[in-house]
Amino acid sequence: MPDMKFIQVAILVWGGAFCLIMALCMFLSSNYNREKRRYFILMESSTAILLLMDAAAYIFRGYPGSVGSVMVHVSNFFVFFMSEIVLICFHTYAGIYLLTQKERRALLRVKAGYIIACVGIVLVIISQFTNLYYYIDADNYYHRMPMYILSFMLPVVCMIIDFTLLIQYRKRVSRMMLVSMLLYILLPVIAAGIQSFWYGISLINFSIGISMIFMFIVAMAEMNQEMYFLMRRDGKMKERLEIATVLNRCVGELLSEKEDDTAIHNLLGIISEYFNGDRSYIVEINEEKQVFVNTYEYAVNGITEEKNNLQEIPLDMLDIWMDSFRKNGLYYIADLETEKGQPYYETLKMQDITRLLTVPLNSEGKIIGFLGVDNPRLHYEDHTLLSSLQYFLTDSLKAKKQKEQLRYMSYRDMLTTLYNRNKYIQVLDNSQVEVLSKVGVAYIDINGLKQTNDSYGHEAGDQLIINTGRSIIEVLPENAYRVGGDEFVIICFNIEEDIFRKKIQRICENIVEKNVSVSVGRVWEEAPADLEVMLKRADDLMYTEKKRYYKNQDIF
Known part of the structure; x- marks a missing residue:
């Protein structure tokens, strides 16, 4: 004989997975009404969580130890909680189909449905801490409490409200959609009636999953039908x-x-x-x-x-x-x-x-x-x-624009628009596998940035950084990197020495014109073996110049 527990878990897991697939299919569809689409996705996703949590509850029921206790409590809580969420989503979904926005705001039955569902959520949360609906024994087994009947009655009342709306406004929806919505109401109500007296199989959750599948089929059929009539309107079917x-x-x-x-x-x-x-x-x-x-x-x-x-x-x-x-x-x-x-x-x-x-x-x-x-x-x-x-x-x-923007942001310094440290590291990594030729590098560091920040505020310090960045952009916009707060690196490949030094000199002149003081270390090699070694030399030269600057300023 097959293991009934295994069969139930398998059905619940497959049902949850199918609901997730249905939610994904609806998410990828752009032909459905946006508001209907949103709540259908929420309804299917909530149902998927409900079924998967119910499966987890079966799996960990009686499982010993603290892990079993936590999982049994969590899974059972979510079974009750997601049942109420699915109810709210369906109540909203049905209202969108049946009623105008003005009617939804005015009808007391619509408001009553939300209130009942919210009360149900509150009671579910209370039961988690007070054993109102159920309790979990020391062996991690689930047991109903007398007030458990409320967990059936409140959703049933809400479904009866939805049933009256469907009957009253039935002409506003297609016959198939009406049937699918009525099935969502009738199947769980019948299952609730059976399960209130005989518990052993998750009839309610099974019925919710089945009705969701049918509702998805009908929704997709309606979308296809709309597309079909749209195509017929403009020409031959072929x-x-x-x-x-x-x-x-x-x-x-x-x-x-x-x-x-x-x-x-x-x-x-x-x-x-x-x-x-x-x-x-x-x-x-x-x-x-x-x-x-x-x-x-x-x-x-x-x-x-x-x-x-x-x-x-x-x-x-x-x-x-x-x-x-x-x-x-x-x-x-x-x-x-x-x-x-x-x-x-x-x-x-x-x-x-x-x-x-x-x-x-x-x-x-x-x-x-x-x-x-x-x-x-x-x-x-x-x-x-x-x-x-x-x-x-x-x-x-x-x-595509979003990808480009993200790519830009990942490699650009937002303050100066120069390349950032991420791009700098990428260039260093690439240099390890390439044959380098005629390479010029420069290390530039702003003098007195800390003193400017302390004396005039960080906005003034930022302006020094921006002005330095602009000076570099005017000459070598695609070869410069801001690698620290006040540190800039320039790396030029395949460039003649005299051209490189002229460009660095022009950058220095630009910086001076913008009233910024910097220390610069520059190195050029015909065939460097290691780019990082060149950069270290440039950094040392820059640091030597910086010490000379501060010595002249009588800071040291």
């Missing part, structure tokens, strides 16, 4: 399926493990193939300069690339496009000759463009650029693919 296939290919590229630039370039290639166009591209808006910048472009074989010719285009040149983006969600040129006299006509003419299709890239209700294809020969009357892709592209571009 064309819609083709768009879906191409969209999946494009999304697959964006979700692949390839570099962001490579993935986006491949995506543009798929777009050009679908439209049989000459070029596809992404143009972004530089808000600071008020210009358009062509950031990505794909040109088919035999077609010239125009990316470098389409940098810093004034925003007002494409005012008509922007207006159309806002009103129609696209800008389409069926015949370029009809655009004659427009400020962009000659630019497009020089690129041999006769037809053009573009859609805006939107982020948080604001146009940040556009996605376009030149000379589309197929599907040019349907912008569904481009419009669908713009959401994925916007997210990818945002993620």
